[in-house]
Structure formats: structure tokens, C-alpha cells
Amino acid sequence: MTKEERLKKRHNSEKRFRFYGLASIFVALLFVLILVNNIFSKGSSAFMKTAINVEVFFDPELLEVKNGSTLDEIQEADFYDVTIETILKSYPAKNLDEENELIDLFTTDAEIEIKNAFIKNNNLVGKKINLEITASDDIDQLHKGNYPRDLPEDRRRISNFQLKIYDNFVADDKIIKNFNNYFFSNGDSRNPELAGIGGALVGSFYSILICLLLSFPVAVLASIYLEEFAPKNKITDFIEININNLAAVPSIVYGLLALQILLATIQLPRSTPLVAGITLALMTLPRIIIPCRASLKAVPPSIREGALAVGASKFQSVFHHVVPLALPGTLSGTIIGLAQALGETAPLILIGMVAFVVDIPATPIDPSASLPVQVYLWSESAERGFVEKTSATIMMLLSFLIVMNFVAVYLRQKFEKRWN
Amino acid sequence: MSDIKIKSKNLNVYYGDKQALFDVNLDLNEKEVTALIGPSGCGKSTFIRCINRMNDVIDICKVEGNIEIDGIEINDKELDVVSLRERVGMVFQKPNPFPKSIYDNISYGPKIHGKGETKNELDEIVERSLKKAALWEEVKDRLDEPGTGLSGGQQQRLCIARAISVNPEVILMDEPCSALDPIATAKIEELIDELKKTYTIVIVTHSMAQAVRVSQKTGFFHLGKLIEVGLTEKIFKNPDNKMTQDYITGRFG
Amino acid sequence: MSNEHTVKSYEEELQFLIDSVIKMGSLTESQMVDSMDAVIKVDKDSIDKIIKSDEEINKFRSKIDTQIMTLLVKRAPMAIDLRETISSLKISQDLERIGDLSKSNAKKVKPLPLDLPEELLANLKRLGDLVIKQLNDVLDSYVNKNYNKAKEVWEKDEQVDDLTYIAMESVINFLSKDKKNLDFSTHLIFATKNLERAGDHITNIAETICFLIKGEYLKGNRPKGKVIQE
Numbered sequence: 001m002t003k004e005e006r007l008k009k010r011h012n013s014e015k016r017f018r019f020y021g022l023a024s025i026f027v028a029l030l031f032v033l034i035l036v037n038n039i040f041s042k043g044s045s046a047f048m049k050t051a052i053n054v055e056v057f058f059d060p061e062l063l064e065v066k067n068g069s070t071l072d073e074i075q076e077a078d079f080y081d082v083t084i085e086t087i088l089k090s091y092p093a094k095n096l097d098e099e100n101e102l103i104d105l106f107t108t109d110a111e112i113e114i115k116n117a118f119i120k121n122n123n124l125v126g127k128k129i130n131l132e133i134t135a136s137d138d139i140d141q142l143h144k145g146n147y148p149r150d151l152p153e154d155r156r157r158i159s160n161f162q163l164k165i166y167d168n169f170v171a172d173d174k175i176i177k178n179f180n181n182y183f184f185s186n187g188d189s190r191n192p193e194l195a196g197i198g199g200a201l202v203g204s205f206y207s208i209l210i211c212l213l214l215s216f217p218v219a220v221l222a223s224i225y226l227e228e229f230a231p232k233n234k235i236t237d238f239i240e241i242n243i244n245n246l247a248a249v250p251s252i253v254y255g256l257l258a259l260q261i262l263l264a265t266i267q268l269p270r271s272t273p274l275v276a277g278i279t280l281a282l283m284t285l286p287r288i289i290i291p292c293r294a295s296l297k298a299v300p301p302s303i304r305e306g307a308l309a310v311g312a313s314k315f316q317s318v319f320h321h322v323v324p325l326a327l328p329g330t331l332s333g334t335i336i337g338l339a340q341a342l343g344e345t346a347p348l349i350l351i352g353m354v355a356f357v358v359d360i361p362a363t364p365i366d367p368s369a370s371l372p373v374q375v376y377l378w379s380e381s382a383e384r385g386f387v388e389k390t391s392a393t394i395m396m397l398l399s400f401l402i403v404m405n406f407v408a409v410y411l412r413q414k415f416e417k418r419w420n
Numbered sequence: 421m422s423d424i425k426i427k428s429k430n431l432n433v434y435y436g437d438k439q440a441l442f443d444v445n446l447d448l449n450e451k452e453v454t455a456l457i458g459p460s461g462c463g464k465s466t467f468i469r470c471i472n473r474m475n476d477v478i479d480i481c482k483v484e485g486n487i488e489i490d491g492i493e494i495n496d497k498e499l500d501v502v503s504l505r506e507r508v509g510m511v512f513q514k515p516n517p518f519p520k521s522i523y524d525n526i527s528y529g530p531k532i533h534g535k536g537e538t539k540n541e542l543d544e545i546v547e548r549s550l551k552k553a554a555l556w557e558e559v560k561d562r563l564d565e566p567g568t569g570l571s572g573g574q575q576q577r578l579c580i581a582r583a584i585s586v587n588p589e590v591i592l593m594d595e596p597c598s599a600l601d602p603i604a605t606a607k608i609e610e611l612i613d614e615l616k617k618t619y620t621i622v623i624v625t626h627s628m629a630q631a632v633r634v635s636q637k638t639g640f641f642h643l644g645k646l647i648e649v650g651l652t653e654k655i656f657k658n659p660d661n662k663m664t665q666d667y668i669t670g671r672f673g
Numbered sequence: 674m675s676n677e678h679t680v681k682s683y684e685e686e687l688q689f690l691i692d693s694v695i696k697m698g699s700l701t702e703s704q705m706v707d708s709m710d711a712v713i714k715v716d717k718d719s720i721d722k723i724i725k726s727d728e729e730i731n732k733f734r735s736k737i738d739t740q741i742m743t744l745l746v747k748r749a750p751m752a753i754d755l756r757e758t759i760s761s762l763k764i765s766q767d768l769e770r771i772g773d774l775s776k777s778n779a780k781k782v783k784p785l786p787l788d789l790p791e792e793l794l795a796n797l798k799r800l801g802d803l804v805i806k807q808l809n810d811v812l813d814s815y816v817n818k819n820y821n822k823a824k825e826v827w828e829k830d831e832q833v834d835d836l837t838y839i840a841m842e843s844v845i846n847f848l849s850k851d852k853k854n855l856d857f858s859t860h861l862i863f864a865t866k867n868l869e870r871a872g873d874h875i876t877n878i879a880e881t882i883c884f885l886i887k888g889e890y891l892k893g894n895r896p897k898g899k900v901i902q903e
Contacts, residue, residue: 232479302516306579308477309510310529311502311586320528321518629749656751658888668751670679 039398043391049180049193050140051132052106052169054090056114058082058124067123074119083111086133090174091165101162107134107193132176137193137385139166143175146384183392187358188369188377192385195378197393199360203273203353203368204342210277210364211284211341216334218281219288223330226289227296228318247286254283255347263351270352271367279351280341287340291333295326328415335408339401345372371397422449425590425620426471431485433466433475440466442644444485448637453612453621455635455652457628459672462641464624468592471622472508473501489590506533509583513595515575517567517582522559525567525578526550529586545585553581554611573604580611584619591615593623597630609634628668632656640664683748687757690740694761694768697733698812700726701768701775705808705871708775709801711782712864713794723779730772737765753888760885764815767874767881771808774867774874781860793847796840797865803829803836804868807875811882820886827879827895833872834898840865 001009060066062081065074087106093099107113110133117131118124134140138157141147143166153160169175187199230236258279262268268275299322307317353373361368369377371393378390426448433441441463448454456464466475473494475481487494494504506529518525526546527536536542546563550556555577559570567578576596583591593612597605612621612634625631631638632652639649640661648661659665666672678684704726711719741762744750750758807826814822844865848858876895883891 302512302514303518305474305477305512306516306518306582307528309472309474309505309512310532310582311505312528312532313502316532325519628751657755659752665752666676669754670683671676672679 039391039394042388043393043395045144046183046388046392047180048177049182050135050143051176051178052090052135052139053130053132053174053176054086055128056082056086056117056131057089057128058118058126059085060125063125065118065125067125069122071119074115077115079111079115079118083114086110086114086131091168098161101159102165105136105139105162105165107136108191109134109194132178134182134193135175137191137383138162139175140193141384142166143177144388146387183389187360188356188374189358192381192383192389195386195389197371197374197389197396199357200369200371200374200393201396202360203276203357204370206273206361206364206368207276207280207348207370208338208342210274211280212334212338214278214281215284215288215337219285219334220292220330222285223289223292223296224318224323227293228322229314243286243289247290250346251283251344252346252350254279255350257282258347258351269365269367271355271357273361273364273366273368273370275351276348276353276370277364279347280344283344283347284337284341287337288330288334291336292326292330295329295333296322298329299325328412331415332408332412335404335411339404339408342400342404343372343397345376348373349376371400422452424448425450425489426622427486427488428467428470429486429488431467431470431483431487433463433470433484434482435478436480440644441470444646446639446646446649448620448622450620451616451618452637453616453623453635454637454639455631456622456624456639456641457626457631457667458641458647459667460626463644464641465594466644467641468510468594468622468624470495471590471592472505472510473499474510476501506586507588508590508592509586509588510592511576511579511583511594511596514599515572515579517570517575517578519566519568521564522550522567522570522578523563525582526585529582533586535586549581549585552584552615553577554607554614555581571604573600573607576600576604576608577611580608580615584615588619590620590622593621595624595626598626605630628656640667642667686740686744686748687750687754690737690744690761691757693733693737693740694764695812695816697730697737697765697768698808698815700730700733701772702805702808702812704730704772705775705805708779709798709805711779712785712801713798715782715785715787715789717782720779720782724776727772727776730769734765734769737761756885756888760881763881764878767877771871771874774871778864778867781864784860785857790843790847793840793843793861796836796843797861797868800833800836800840800865800868803833804872804875807833807872811875811878814879815882818882818886820883823879823882823886824891827876827883827891830872830876831896831898833869837865837869837872838899840868 059082062085063077063079065077069077084103087103087110088099091102093102113133114131117129121129135143138147139162142149142158147156147158149156149163158166166175182194183196184201185198186194186196189195226236226239258275262275262278263270268278303321303325304317307321308314312320348370352367353369354377355367355369356377357367357369359366375390375393375397378386378393424447428444428446431441431444431446432439444463444467446467456467458464469475470483470487471489471494475483483495485495489504489508493499518528520528523546526549527542530536530542530545536545547556547560550559555574558574559565559578567575570578576599580591580596597608600608609630612623615621623631623634635652637649638652638655640647640655640659640663642663648655648659648664650660655664656668659668678687704723707719707723707726710716711723741758744758748754807829810822811826813819814826841862844858844861847861848854880891880895
């Protein structure tokens with residue numbers, strides 16, 4: 001081979017390599033796009049809910065409360081009759097079956113919605129207002145186009161009569177879509193139209209908070225001790241190997257650990273963010289220690305020597321000089337560790353977060369769900385209405401993870417610019 | 421005739437099994453510049469790092485023998501190394517300012533030694549140190565900027581100012597100009613001339629010409645032994661030892 | 674550990690300098706021999722040749738000057754190398770002066786008569802021979818770096834002074850015998866003085882060589898013999 005031929009061959013192999021690299025990136029992006037598209041198309045509809053516009057008459061004869069009643073009195077009062085009246089007035093129903101079918105078109109929480117409207121404007125007794133009451137899950141799905149209409153009636157969830165009412169409402173512009181605030185404010189529910197991630201959000205928030213508060217200080221201080229102060233001998237080598245291994249242990253093992261020690265032995269309350277937080281903290285510890293130690297190792301010895309030469313003690317040189325320089329790497333490692341913890345499902349299932357929790361937890365020792373567990377629970381559900389909610393929750397989860405990763409990158413760049 | 425500030429007697433230093441310094445006896449005079457020359461790996465840096473106990477940082481390093489500063493033994497295990505390093509400052513080969521502001525670089529030392537409590541006191545110390553290091557005029561308007569943003573020569577003067585800020589008695593310099601250009605080097609040498617009026621200075625250098633220019637006394641090290649020590653003029657005009665002469669004239673094989 | 678500079682070109686430059694000095698010394702020595710011969714034999718034909726050879730000696734002087742400046746700037750010589758460099762500067766200066774003095778003596782042969790008294794010529798010859806031997810010895814001591822030999826040359830300056838005194842007396846006697854001798858007698862006086870001054874320069878060279886070898890100057894004043902009042 002001549003010199004020119006060899007050179008050409010080298011150039012060609014480089015060009016091929018570049019092509020492969022670009023092609024892989026392209027394929028990867030393609031898959032990401034497909035995934036995102038899939039999730040978005042299924043989940044975006046969950047952010048809207050269908051409502052039916054009806055006229056509500058606050059008949060004083062049906063109400064026990066008056067204008068100017070206290071909040072407590074209103075909350076205690078029964079608005080059931082007003083609700084039924086409102087619904088039955090919205091469309092002519094000939095018999096009891098039809099009446100029931102009409103009532104089924106609306107959410108089971110219709111009474112609460114009417115009551116809330118009353119609370120908002122406290123002198124409505126005897127007055128009529130137009131109110132958009134949330135539709136039932138079936139109407140919601142029908143209106144979103146998820147139920148096929150061309151099946152025989154016994155294979156449909158919506159009867160012919162209900163279909164007739166629906167078409168009528170649509171013709172009269174009484175069916176509208178508005179923002180689904182229930183998705184964020186409500187906890188889990190048997191009724192898909194009322195189900196929300198409120199409980200899971202708070203549960204995840206508390207869990208991650210406790211995880212952070214427990215794991216970050218312990219991990220950072222442990223790293224500093226192991227890296228700067230501990231003598232270098234076989235024992236510390238052994239510890240380092242074990243920490244590296246712990247980072248690779250499957251998360252479900254931590255769940256088993258939590259089950260045995262936290263729940264069975266110490267008897268902490270099940271299903272709570274407290275237990276979840278502790279479990280996640282155990283899991284996240286090695287994932288913070290490893291980048292923290294790497295960052296500490298990366299600080300050049302000239303910095304330490306400079307501090308010592310000026311008369312700083314070892315402690316001062318480590319905490320005043322080395323640790324601030326190691327902070328960017330540590331922080332980004334921590335945030336990535338937290339982001340991983342946010343998405344953990346298996347250990348949380350084992351500690352009982354699969355329970356059906358309706359209320360939004362007020363404290364970390366109240367039972368709760370977490371976002372990924374909620375995804376798991378809803379994905380198992382038969383009802384069509386939960387499909388979009390599952391995807392919507394995944395979207396929320398992904399956005400949090402992306403935001404956390406961006407924060408990690410931003411913090412890292414900001415600190416690195418300051419110190420260099 | 422100057423007083424003796426630092427005295428080393430039968431100093432032996434080991435890195436694990438390898439011996440780095442053999443029975444070094446060397447006296448360093450007060451308010452004078454002593455230069456230490458010798459080929460790479462001959463022990464000059466090891467020697468000066470003994471004076472401020474920086475060798476303690478290296479686990480496998482063992483120091484035997486005596487070093488006295490003003491008559492007080494510093495190889496004593498009971499000695500407070502932190503206050504030793506307040507009296508004996510060090511400037512390194514590669515400038516290593518802290519990644520903090522210029523002001524913080526200088527004020528750090530006095531703060532941790534309790535030498536400046538109020539902001540005014542610290543301001544004064546910072547100004548004084550920077551003026552003594554001939555850096556004040558160049559940085560007085562940008563004390564908040566990071567020390568690492570200065571040029572190489574300025575960074576080294578910053579490190580000198582940092583060493584001065586705690587008011588030491590001795591300044592150890594380990595090849596302070598080897599990473600600098602000739603003009604920056606000249607500025608540092610000028611600075612050393614001034615500083616020797618106040619401080620005892622020990623400088624390790626690879627440049628023979630620099631040793632001649634800045635020092636009054638020179639010690640020649642080879643393979644861990646102090647071969648010859650004497651007045652700089654004598655060493656460079658007419659050394660007693662043939663090995664010394666071979667080294668300084670470039671006749672080493 | 675070798676005894677040569679690590680940088681070969683440094684070694685060569687220094688050696689070139691030393692060789693130049695040795696060559697210049699050789700030239701100066703043979704010029705002085707020729708000049709002395711011319712005076713004793715009153716040989717007027719050889720004057721031009723001697724004047725020409727002085728040009729050669731001066732050329733060496735400027736070559737050595739250039740070489741020294743290059744060495745100083747390039748190598749910043751230390752210790753023995755420094756002394757070697759400075760010594761070659763001083764020695765070449767002294768050699769040039771000796772060359773000038775020999776040339777001057779040769780020029781003085783022109784007006785001399787052919788019937789100068791034997792004794793006068795003999796005294797002059799003895800002085801000239803001694804000075805030539807001094808030059809020879811001092812150059813030897815430079816080549817061989819022989820301290821003792823250089824010191825002997827330095828000490829023998831006393832003898833040069835003595836012989837000068839004797840030669841000078843002969844000339845003054847000759848001068849006082851006949852008024853018509855005045856003209857070339859004065860030339861002879863200057864010629865004698867030149868030989869003494871050549872001797873002084875040779876003693877300078879000896880001192881320089883001692884400093885070169887030992888690194889310190891000879892102690893004490895140089896020995897002085899009888900001196901004619903100047």
C-alpha cells in the first residue's frame with residue numbers, strides 16, 4: 001500500500017466512525033421522540049375534564065341553610081335534594097331507570113360541587129345560577145373519543161338513552177371541557193374523573209425531603225472523613241469497595257431491609273413518607289458518597305498545601321478550601337441521586353405504599369402514595385379513564401426529573417465558574 | 421555578622437525505605453537570603469519542607485534529627501504545627517492562590533490566627549501585605565475579583581503577600597520563579613531584595629544565576645548530602661569542592 | 674562525572690579561546706625574538722617584517738575580544754570558567770602591549786650605527802634574553818597551568834629590574850662619552866625601558882595566571898630590583 005492509499009484508508013475509517021456516531025445519536029433521538037410522543041398523546045387529555053353546564057336552583061324549601069349561614073353550618077347541610085333536582089331538570093326522564101341513567105351522567109361528587117358553588121357566593125338561596133358540573137368518567141371518556149360508539153348497547157358502558165342525552169347536550173353546547181384541577185388537588189379515587197395525583201405529589205415530596213435531609217449530611221460528612229481524615233489501610237479500602245457495591249444493589253433489597261427493620265422491628269407506621277424517606281436515604285447514600293469522594297479527590301493537593309502553609313489546621317484546610325471546591329460535583333451527584341430516588345417504585349411497594357390512599361397526607365407520618373407507585377397502581381386498573389391519568393402522571397414525573405437534572409447542570413456550571 | 425535563625429543538626433529524612441537526606445548540618449542566618457542549589461532530586465525541597473513541617477503531610481515520610489528555630493526544637497511531637505507555620509511561611513513552585521477573591525486570599529491567614537478581628541484591621545493587613553509584595557497598585561481596585569484571574573507573575577506575588585499577611589519570621593521559597601517569564605522573575609527577585617530586610621528567606625532554585633543574584637549564602641546539595649555551603653560569592657567564583665564546581669559550570673555527566 | 678561541559682559547544686568555545694591566547698602568545702614571543710635580534714645585530718632589513726607581524730598580533734586581540742563577549746553572554750560562566758574567560762582578556766591585553774613594545778624597539782634599529790660597543794650590546798642582549806625567557810616561561814605556565822612556574826616568573830621580575838639597571842648604565846656611559854652619540858643613545862634608552870616594561874607586562878600575565886589557577890591573588894608587592902629614577 002502506498003502512502004496515499006494508507007492515508008485515504010485512515011481518513012475513510014474516521015469518516016465512517018463519525019457517521020456511526022451521528023447515526024446512533026439520530027436513532028436514539030428518534031426513539032426518544034417516539035416515547036415522548038406516545039406518552040404525550042395518551043396523557044395530555046388528562047389535564048382537561050368534561051363538564052356539563054346546568055342550571056342550579058337553590059330552592060329554599062329544599063335547603064336547610066339560609067343566606068349568611070356559617071361555613072360549618074353549610075358544610076354540615078345536606079344539598080342532596082338540590083343536586084337531584086338540578087340533574088333531573090336538565091333533561092326529561094320518563095321512568096326511574098332513565099332517571100338513574102341521567103344521574104349517572106354526572107360525577108358522584110356533584111353535590112360537593114354545588115355546595116362549593118354555594119359557599120363561594122353566600123347569598124344564593126332562592127337564586128338560580130349556571131354551573132358547570134363535572135361529568136362522570138364515562139361521559140368524560142366518551143367526549144374525549146375513547147369509547148367507540150358503534151358497538152351494540154350491551155357491549156357499551158353507555159346506554160342508548162345516555163347517548164341520546166349526550167348528543168342533545170352537545171347540540172345545545174352544554175358539554176364543555178375545562179382544566180382538570182382535580183388531577184392536582186385530589187388524592188386517589190375509585191372514580192377516574194375525580195382521581196388525582198395530589199396525594200402522590202405530597203407523598204413523594206415528603207419522601208424526597210426526608211431522603212435529602214437524612215442522606216446528604218451523612219453522605220457528605222462520611223465522604224470527607226473517608227477521603228481526608230481516615231488512615232489509608234486495608235480497612236478503609238474494604239469500606240470503599242463495599243460502598244461502591246452498595247450503589248449497585250437492586251433497590252428492592254432496600255425495600256426488604258425496610259420491611260424487616262423499620263416496619264417489623266421498629267414498628268414505624270406503614271405506607272408513610274417517613275419510612276419511604278428512610279429507605280430511599282439508605283439507597284441514596286452510596287450514590288452521593290461516590291461522586292462526593294471523586295470531587296474531593298479531584299481537588300489538587302496544591303490547594304491543601306497552600307492552606308496548610310498559611311497555618312490552617314487540617315480541619316480548616318479541608319472545610320474552608322477543599323470542600324467548597326468539591327461542592328459542584330457533590331451537588332450534581334446529589335441531585336441525580338435524588339432524581340433516581342424520586343423514580344423508585346419497588347422498595348416503596350414493599351413498604352406498603354400500594355394502599356389505596358384517598359386523603360392528601362398532612363404530615364410525613366400519614367399514609368400516602370408516591371408518584372411512581374401511583375403510576376403502577378393506575379396502570380393495573382381496568383377502567384379506561386385511568387389510562388390517560390397514568391400517562392399524565394408519567395409526564396409529571398419525567399418533567400420533575402428533567403428539571404432536577406437541569407438544576408444539577410446549572411448549579412455545577414455556576415459553582416465551577418466562580419471557582420475557576 | 422548575622423545571628424543564626426535556623427539550625428539543622430544531623431537531619432536525616434526517609435521516604436519509606438528510601439533515604440532522602442543524609443546527616444544535613446546547615447545554619448541559616450537571620451534576615452539573609454540563603455539559596456539551596458543542586459540537581460533534581462537532591463533533597464533541597466525535602467530540606468526546606470522540614471523547616472515548616474510540611475513533610476508531616478506525607479504519610480511515609482520520616483524525619484530524624486534536629487531543627488531549631490531561635491533555639492527551639494521544631495521536630496518535637498508536642499509542637500503546635502499550626503503556630504509554627506504562622507512563623508514560617510512558604511511559597512510554592514507553581515503559584516497556588518486560593519480560588520477566592522484577592523481580598524479573601526490575603527485575609528484568610530490573619531483571620532484564622534485571630535490577627536484581624538474587625539473589618540478595618542483586616543483591610544489594613546490586606547493593604548499592607550499587598551504593598552509589601554509590590555502588588556497593591558495593580559490590584560487595589562479589584563480586590564473582589566478571584567485570585568486565580570491574575571497573571572502568573574501576579575499570582576505568585578499574591579502568594580507571597582499571603583505568606584506575609586500572618587507576619588512570619590521566615591519565608592521558604594521552593595523555586596518560586598520557575599513557572600514565570602523573565603520580567604515576572606525580575607519583579608520577584610527585586611521583591612526578595614526588599615523582603616530580606618525584614619524576613620529570613622530560604623530559596624530553592626535551579627537557576628545558578630538567580631542564586632548569585634539574590635542570595636548571600638549558598639548551599640549545594642547532591643544526592644541528599646550537603647556538599648558545600650558558604651558565601652555565595654565564594655561558591656560561584658571559587659568553590660572549595662570539585663563537585664560543586666562541576667555542577668555550577670555544567671560539567672556534571 | 675566527566676570533566677567536560679555537558680554542552681559540547683561550550684567546551685569547544687572555551688577551548689578555542691584558550692588556543693587563541695596560546696597562539697597569540699607564540700606570535701608575540703617570536704616577534705620579540707626577532708625584534709631583539711634586529712637590535713643586537715643592527716639588522717635594518719628585518720624591520721618591515723616585524724612591523725607586519727604586529728598586525729597579526731592585533732588581529733588576534735580583536736578575535737579574542739569578540740569570543741569573550743560571546744562566552745559571557747551565552748554561557749554566564751561560573752568559577753573556573755569565569756576566571757578562564759577574564760584571564761584570557763587580561764592576558765591578551767598584556768600580550769598586545771608586549772607586541773607593541775617589540776615593534777617599537779624594532780623601529781628604533783633604523784637610526785643605530787653599526788659600531789656600537791660590545792659591552793653595551795652584551796648587556797642589552799642579556800636583558801633581552803631574560804625577558805624572552807620570562808615570556809617563554811609564563812606562556813608555558815599558562816599552557817600547563819603550572820602555578821609554581823608562574824610564581825617564579827613573577828618573582829624573577831626583580832632580576833629583570835637589575836639587568837635593566839645594568840643595561841641602562843652602559844647606555845648612559847656611552848652617551849656621556851661622545852656628544853654625537855646623543856641621538857641614538859636616546860633611542861637606546863627608550864629601547865631598554867621598553868624591555869623593562871615588557872617584563873612588567875609579563876609579570877602581570879604571571880599574576881593573572883596565578884589568580885586563574887588558585888582563585889586568589891598573589892599576596893604582597895611584587896619584588897622590585899634596582900630602579901633607575903624616572
